[in-house]
Amino acid sequence: MNTRRTFLKNTTASVAGATLLGTGAFSTWANPTPVQGDLTIQQVIDQIIATIPGGKLDQTVDTIKQGDGSQKCTGVVTTFMDNAEVIKKAASLGANFIISHEPTFYNHLDNTDWLENDPVYQYKKKLIADNGIVVWRFHDYWHRHRPDGITEGFLEETDWKKYQSKDSEKPNLLTLPSASVKEVALELKGKLDLKRPFIVGDASMKVTKVGLRLGASGGTSQINMLSKEDIELLVVGEINEWETAEYVRDAQTAGVRKALIILGHQRSEEPGMKYLVGWMNKKFPGLKTTHVVAGDSFQAV
Numbered sequence: 001m002n003t004r005r006t007f008l009k010n011t012t013a014s015v016a017g018a019t020l021l022g023t024g025a026f027s028t029w030a031n032p033t034p035v036q037g038d039l040t041i042q043q044v045i046d047q048i049i050a051t052i053p054g055g056k057l058d059q060t061v062d063t064i065k066q067g068d069g070s071q072k073c074t075g076v077v078t079t080f081m082d083n084a085e086v087i088k089k090a091a092s093l094g095a096n097f098i099i100s101h102e103p104t105f106y107n108h109l110d111n112t113d114w115l116e117n118d119p120v121y122q123y124k125k126k127l128i129a130d131n132g133i134v135v136w137r138f139h140d141y142w143h144r145h146r147p148d149g150i151t152e153g154f155l156e157e158t159d160w161k162k163y164q165s166k167d168s169e170k171p172n173l174l175t176l177p178s179a180s181v182k183e184v185a186l187e188l189k190g191k192l193d194l195k196r197p198f199i200v201g202d203a204s205m206k207v208t209k210v211g212l213r214l215g216a217s218g219g220t221s222q223i224n225m226l227s228k229e230d231i232e233l234l235v236v237g238e239i240n241e242w243e244t245a246e247y248v249r250d251a252q253t254a255g256v257r258k259a260l261i262i263l264g265h266q267r268s269e270e271p272g273m274k275y276l277v278g279w280m281n282k283k284f285p286g287l288k289t290t291h292v293v294a295g296d297s298f299q300a301v
Helices: 003-017 027-030 042-051 084-092 121-130 140-144 149-158 181-191 217-230 244-253 265-283
Strands: 064-068 076-079 096-101 134-137 171-182 198-202 206-215 233-236 258-261 287-291
Touching: 042 134, 064 287, 076 084, 076 265, 084 096, 084 121, 121 134, 134 258, 140 149, 140 265, 149 181, 149 265, 171 181, 181 198, 181 206, 181 233, 206 217, 206 258, 217 233, 217 244, 233 244, 265 287
Parallel strands: 076 096, 076 287, 096 134, 206 233, 233 258
Antiparallel strands: 064 134, 171 206, 198 258
């Protein structure tokens, strides 16, 4: 956990630094110069990294997790999480390159020492190898991009881009038409195909000022946004239940207008990996790029 927090801290610092570079690079991203001809997977990775403000990171989790990057790229799959079903789907599509936002082997750093004798790990490793697939994580760089690729995908999927703050320094602040917290949750449930969004706070409270903390930004980040920004509702991916939820519950008891909607990590960030496909198709017109939804691992009973 401490190691994960260290990496998240370093990533946050990188993002803060990238903000200073402004948004001019986005026009280059939106209209990339196409790359033609046969490419190795490593060449595709290098071309992606070259578009990210600030250049190559010395410390990052965005590394090849398994496979040989020197092989020719036959097709690309983007996904939130390269679970076994996603790997099988990639193979059926003839794609030998998976770009995954989250880890392959069940921990932030993809450390596998503790899994060497585990049958599930062995199965997944063999599945990747047998299909000649390369898995590369695209997490730190995608969040580092200006604007954040995950946020852009979420705003596109929800049609909330029009509500985004015009202040480029505050891309996660939105002003929505007045609606109750429950109404906002139901809107997101429909647009994101959610099984069960959760609400903390007064579901009937009318809100317009909304903040986004997608994925798993952590309780400190979430609470800081709630307390320091003029927002009434925070929409997050996932939480530790003793942190942000309890802050909101105490705020309600104290008479402070704060509420929380919890979407789930996968559904909050999957649209951002789907969003990557459009750019990949422009940048690499000779490569077929497909988004494969990782799916929600939870079942409601």
